[in-house]
Amino acid sequence: MNEVEEIKHRIDIVDLISSYLTLKKAGANYKAICPFHNEKTPSLMISPEKQIWHCFGGCSEGGDIFTFVMKMESLEFPEALKLLADRAGVQLESRQSSDFQKSSQISKNRLYELNNLAARVFNKILISHPSGQPALEYLKKRKLTPALIKEYMLGYAPSSRAINGYLKKHGFSDLELQGAGNPDKFYKRIMFPIKDAMGNVIAFTGRVLDSEQEPKYLNTPETIIFHKSRVLYNLEKARGEIKTQKATVVVEGQMDVIASWQAGVKNVVATSGTALTSDHLQILYRYSPNIIFAFDSDSAGLTSAKKAYEMAIVEGFNVKMVDLGKFKDPGEMVAQDPKIWQSAVQKPIPVIDWYFELAFAKQKADLTSQEKKEIAKEILPLLKKIPDTIEQAHYVNLLAEKLDVSEEVIFSALKKVEEKKNSKVTAKKQPKKQNLTTAEFILAILLKWPEKIKQVSNDLSDADFKDENLLAIYKALLTEYNITKLRKDINREQLLKLDDLLLVVSSENAEMLKEDLDSVLKILKENRREDLKSYYAKEIKKAEMDKNTEQLKKLMKEFQDAISTKN
Ligand SMILES: [Zn+2]
Incomplete structure (x- = not known):
């Protein structure tokens, strides 16, 4: 067994995916709301037997545990391999990982090691070296416990600027030190290690201790392992809580994250050294469509806060905000009394309501x-x-x-x-590839296993097909049942479509579909119901605006009929 097989053998896909999404049993399989496209009813199916997943909704994504983690965490294959190897307790051959990294001159693994070592040294200085004493006092004043300092691996970079020398003594080259963003640029600063989804230290934020020093916050520059526009501080710890709380709390700084965590509000993240980007938002959307901002909205912060709110609205989030009242930030609130912060997060204000208040005030x-x-x-x-x-x-x-x-x-x-x-x-x-509707997937199955057609033909309707060529193939199949004969009955364009579709059934996802057609049909119906609802919602709104009561009555009736018969 090679490493990949060994990992697949040890990790159950249902366990893995359920650590990200809420699963429901559906026949022999499980289903979940797909995190890779916007939907209300679950189209993502997971087969415990085949150990694969597939989305039968809008995005048609699918694969095994590796493809799931790659998509979910935005990782390349080697990174997903490492993440799952750790989870499975499989030791990866180092030869293999260096093969993966031939392309880049500096090894990512070396940079992880370098940063991890630097973080440990900074931490040691903070908690046990005399030069770290003032920083430790400051953190104690902010009511951070020793356990929390350890958990977040906080540290102190003293004025001596000796970290590069120390790292060189431990075998890191000048090239690697520069590749990691030159740790010696941090001095007289409290150090916050920034971790990626796998818990590797990939960068630092350094906060000044003495208010004369500029800038207040200093970040590691972009490196091959640190991409500011994609990294969210604390996401690796918070994602489980985001899932259970069904919302992400976004704060402005690392201190706020840690204070919030200490106060028991653990579904909390922050950006590091950059404003919120649409990449950040798309990552968060996979965990929950609900977002609660706790940004400083005094006049200085207002413009950037508004920009973040509006971006989140565009991305389709349900956007709320915490009223910080007289407090400057969540950290201050927690320092006063953790309960104030807890209850503020419990009753956030819809951000658009806040805009209304602002405009009318x-x-x-x-x-x-x-x-x-x-x-x-x-x-x-x-x-x-x-x-x-x-x-x-x-x-x-x-x-x-x-x-x-x-x-x-x-x-x-x-x-x-x-x-x-x-x-x-x-x-x-924009969809990158040709996306099939659920019905078109089912057609692919029928082409390979025509005996299944009786099971589904009553449930499929012409409207379920987006592509008219595929609809033509389906209709031909209904009269023919035989693919050789079918080929003669359809035109050239349809023939090309047919071959495309047969490629779909050559994948193992098709096996899953075939064995649980009933569940797939249920998905089809639920999606159909959602489409119907949004169609009528739009039409009814139009009729209302036109004050067309006749049309309105007609639509209402049609809608009622459709809902009661279609399911
Ligand atoms: Zn999907």
């Missing part, structure tokens, strides 16, 4: 038309960003009420708001 009771215009100008661009039409309609309604104008006026003003072109986001949302 400036104005007196009776609004002039000019004031109404100003408020609308402030709020409309935000409402434009809400991807969910129902939620958007809710706030349009609220704004209309508060401004004492009709909803139609707000809707038409909303249409005129320039949509800011965010090419990065839209480019990412």
Whole structure:
């Protein structure tokens, strides 16, 4: 057995995936809400027997434990291998890992070792060297316990700037020291090691002790193992809690993370040395679509806080914020009383409500038309960003009420708001490959096992097929049952599609599908129901806006009928 097989043998895919997602039993398999595309009903299936997973919803992703971890943690294969090897207790041959790294001049593993050693030295200086004493006093004043200092491996970089020399004595080269971002650049600073998903130290943030020193926070520059725009401080510890609490609390600094953790609010992360990016948000979305910001929103922090809120709205998060009240940051709140922080996180404010308050707070009771215009100008661009039409309609309604104008006026003003072109986001949302609908997957199975057709033909309808060629193949199959004959009945374009589809069934995912067609059909129906709901929600809203009561009645009835018969 090679290493990969050994790891696969030792790690059960159901155990692994359930440490990230909530699983439900579905026949012989399990299903979960797919973290790789936006959905409300679970389309991701996991087969304990085959030890594979596959999404039958919008994204068509699938594979084994390695592909899952690679996607979930945004890792390359060698990193996923290392992560799972650690989990399985399998020792990797070092020869193999250095093979993987031939391409890069400096080995990532060496940089992990270097940073881990540096972190241990900084920690030792903090807790037992006289030069670390003032830093230790400072942390004690902030009510950090020795256990917490140990858990977060906090340290102190003294003024002597001797860490590079120490690391060189331990065999690290100048090239490696530079590759790690030159640890000697940190001096007279409290050191916060930053870890990746596997718990490797990949970088540091150094906070000054003496307020004269600049800058207050210093970070390791980008290296081959540290990409600021993707790394979230504390995610490796917080992700389990994020899953159980069904929300991520995002704070601004490492001290806030640690204070929050100490106060028992453990679903907490922070960025390191950069503002929040859409990459950060996409990583967090895999764990939960709910985000709670606890940012300093005094006038200095307001612009960056608003930018983060708006990015999260665009990414489809349910965005809330903690009211910090008179406190500067969560750390201060916890220092006063951990309970204040706990209860503040328990009742966060929807961020859009806060925008409303902000806009209306400036104005007196009776609004002039000019004031109404100003408020609308402030709020409309935000409402434009809400991807969910129902939620958007809710706030349009609220704004209309508060401004004492009709909803139609707000809707038409909303249409005129320039949509800011965010090419990065839209480019990412484009599917990379041809995505099949659930029904089209089922067709692939039927092509290989036509005897299954009776089991499913009653449940499939033409509307389940996006691709008309695939629909034509399905219809031909219904009359033919025989693939050789079928080939003669369809045109050239359809023939090409047929061959594409047969490639799908050559994968082992098809086996899973075949054996649990009932569960897949259930997924099909649930997805269909969701699609139907959102279709009617849109149409009904349109009819309401047009004040078309006839149409409205008709749609309501159609909707009721569809919901009761389709399932
Ligand atoms: Zn998916």
